[in-house]
Amino acid sequence: MRGGSALPARLIQLGFVAAFLALWFVIGRTGAISPLFLPPVEAVWSALTALVQTPQFWAAVQVTLTTIVEAYLIALALGITAGYAITRSRFATKVLEPIVSSIFAIPITLFLPLFILLFGIGTASKVAYGAAYGFFPIALNTIAGLAGVENHYLNAAKSMGFSHFGTFRHVLFQAAFPVILTGLRIGFFVCFASVLGGETISSVSGVGRNIALSAELMEPARMFAWIAVVIVAAILLNGIVSLFENRMRKGPA
Amino acid sequence: MPAISIRNVTQRYGEPGSPQSVLAIDNLSLDIARGEFLCLLGPSGCGKSTLLNIIGGLMAPSEGEVRVQDVLVRGPLPDRIAFVFQESTLFPWYTVAENFGIGFKYSGIAKSEWGDRTAKALSSVGMAEFTNHYPSQLSVGMRQRVNLARGIAAGTDILLMDEPFAALDEQTRMVLGEDLSVLLAETNKTIVFVTHSLAEAVYLSDRIVVMTARPAHIKKIINVSEPHPRLPAFMLQPRFSEWRNECYAALRDEIRQAMAAAESNGDPP
Numbered sequence: 422m423r424g425g426s427a428l429p430a431r432l433i434q435l436g437f438v439a440a441f442l443a444l445w446f447v448i449g450r451t452g453a454i455s456p457l458f459l460p461p462v463e464a465v466w467s468a469l470t471a472l473v474q475t476p477q478f479w480a481a482v483q484v485t486l487t488t489i490v491e492a493y494l495i496a497l498a499l500g501i502t503a504g505y506a507i508t509r510s511r512f513a514t515k516v517l518e519p520i521v522s523s524i525f526a527i528p529i530t531l532f533l534p535l536f537i538l539l540f541g542i543g544t545a546s547k548v549a550y551g552a553a554y555g556f557f558p559i560a561l562n563t564i565a566g567l568a569g570v571e572n573h574y575l576n577a578a579k580s581m582g583f584s585h586f587g588t589f590r591h592v593l594f595q596a597a598f599p600v601i602l603t604g605l606r607i608g609f610f611v612c613f614a615s616v617l618g619g620e621t622i623s624s625v626s627g628v629g630r631n632i633a634l635s636a637e638l639m640e641p642a643r644m645f646a647w648i649a650v651v652i653v654a655a656i657l658l659n660g661i662v663s664l665f666e667n668r669m670r671k672g673p674a
Numbered sequence: 675m676p677a678i679s680i681r682n683v684t685q686r687y688g689e690p691g692s693p694q695s696v697l698a699i700d701n702l703s704l705d706i707a708r709g710e711f712l713c714l715l716g717p718s719g720c721g722k723s724t725l726l727n728i729i730g731g732l733m734a735p736s737e738g739e740v741r742v743q744d745v746l747v748r749g750p751l752p753d754r755i756a757f758v759f760q761e762s763t764l765f766p767w768y769t770v771a772e773n774f775g776i777g778f779k780y781s782g783i784a785k786s787e788w789g790d791r792t793a794k795a796l797s798s799v800g801m802a803e804f805t806n807h808y809p810s811q812l813s814v815g816m817r818q819r820v821n822l823a824r825g826i827a828a829g830t831d832i833l834l835m836d837e838p839f840a841a842l843d844e845q846t847r848m849v850l851g852e853d854l855s856v857l858l859a860e861t862n863k864t865i866v867f868v869t870h871s872l873a874e875a876v877y878l879s880d881r882i883v884v885m886t887a888r889p890a891h892i893k894k895i896i897n898v899s900e901p902h903p904r905l906p907a908f909m910l911q912p913r914f915s916e917w918r919n920e921c922y923a924a925l926r927d928e929i930r931q932a933m934a935a936a937e938s939n940g941d942p943p
Contacts, residue, residue, distance in 0.1 A: 598767075
């Protein structure tokens with residue numbers, strides 16, 4: 422974004438949201454779409470205000486957030502470790518990188534029933550599922566970042582007598598960091614989406630489960646209220662992640 | 675005792691006798707005196723940089739040995755040898771001062787000296803006010819000045835320079851060459867300098883070692899008996915042209931041979 426245009430850009434973005442809500446309101450008034458598929462915006466709003474006052478709401482949010490955090494931390498630790506280990510050898514990188522990226526191309530959703538069989542219907546299966554999905558973008562970006570470090574930086578480090586750890590800390594990690602950071606961001610949202618998706622398909626608690634349940638119980642206003650919660654959470658998380666990312670990317674652009 | 679002594683160094687890639695085996699350097703011996711400025715001149719791909727990396731301990735030779743001040747080189751010796759590479763190897767994620775500091779840290783220089791050393795080296799290349807800049811905020815020429823200063827700041831007796839000015843335009847290159855000549859006349863460092871440029875070799879060197887096409891050995895050694903520091907007027911002297919022509923005469927056949935070898939290997943010309 423060029424300097425000075427931040428305010429108009431924000432206004433246009435808010436305008437889109439307002440226009441969307443207005444369109445939804447008009448559709449609700451005209452009854453063009455059956456309220457079973459798209460309940461009026463006022464109905465969703467009142468369902469939402471009722472929802473946030475129930476203890477069940479906060480319990481479900483807590484279950485889902487805990488699941489996402491656990492899944493993400495596992496994906497992060499395993500993804501970076503695997504990426505580092507693989508790039509220690511040029512040969513291993515050449516052999517394993519295409520394998521890791523092909524597995525990522527497979528819809529891991531296919532294995533969700535297997536995760537349920539292995540880890541049960543509770544949160545453990547969603548943690549494993551989210552971690553499995555989030556692992557790949559983190560590992561792949563770590564590989565790309567570390568394998569892409571230019572040789573002349575490594576040679577310079579060697580000539581100045583850097584230790585192994587010093588080379589990792591001051592050269593490898595620094596050079597790869599922007600690429601790894603992108604992987605961490607993608608990994609986070611993949612984790613977020615797969616935990617909610619997993620809950621919606623098969624679980625006993627959490628936000629996703631409540632969305633599926635509202636649909637089954639023919640309560641579309643309630644379902645859309647839950648979805649609105651997820652959308653707001655996604656926007657907030659995106660803002661937090663961007664803020665964190667900008668803070669981490671120090672130095673001049 | 676020579677500052678650097680190269681004894682029967684041979685460098686081979688691949689298994690000896692196999693068809694992929696390439697002989698890069700063939701039984702090369704050379705003594706480099708203390709305080710000498712020595713240029714390695716040769717056709718592209720002849721193994722000049724390989725030899726430099728062997729001297730500096732970044733690479734182990736297949737056969738033979740290198741001694742630096744009578745110490746056998748088995749790996750990098752950051753307290754005795756500093757490198758200045760072809761491309762600017764300043765780490766772009768650190769400021770100029772941080773780049774110097776990290777080098778000092780691993781050379782075992784006390785932290786209290788870092789600031790002084792950095793300031794002194796930077797002002798010797800006219801970059802004193804750029805201590806807290808990131809490399810990306812400097813021009814290519816300025817970056818290479820700072821890169822050079824980092825090599826000098828290490829305070830080693832030996833400086834190995836691998837085409838340090840190759841990425842620069844001709845004008846910047848000449849100015850930096852002049853500065854280098856003045857700068858190094860004061861320090862009495864032993865310098866091994868790899869270059870493609872005949873004029874640069876004659877302008878800077880005490881001795882020019884002309885190398886053959888692969889496998890590299892010494893074709894001719896040319897003494898440039900001109901006192902330091904040299905001024906640009908030196909380039910206008912007839913003796914400058916004579917030395918330059920002498921280098922070219924020695925190199926000519928080798929360049930043709932290197933080109934022919936590259937063609938027969940199917941390498942792009």
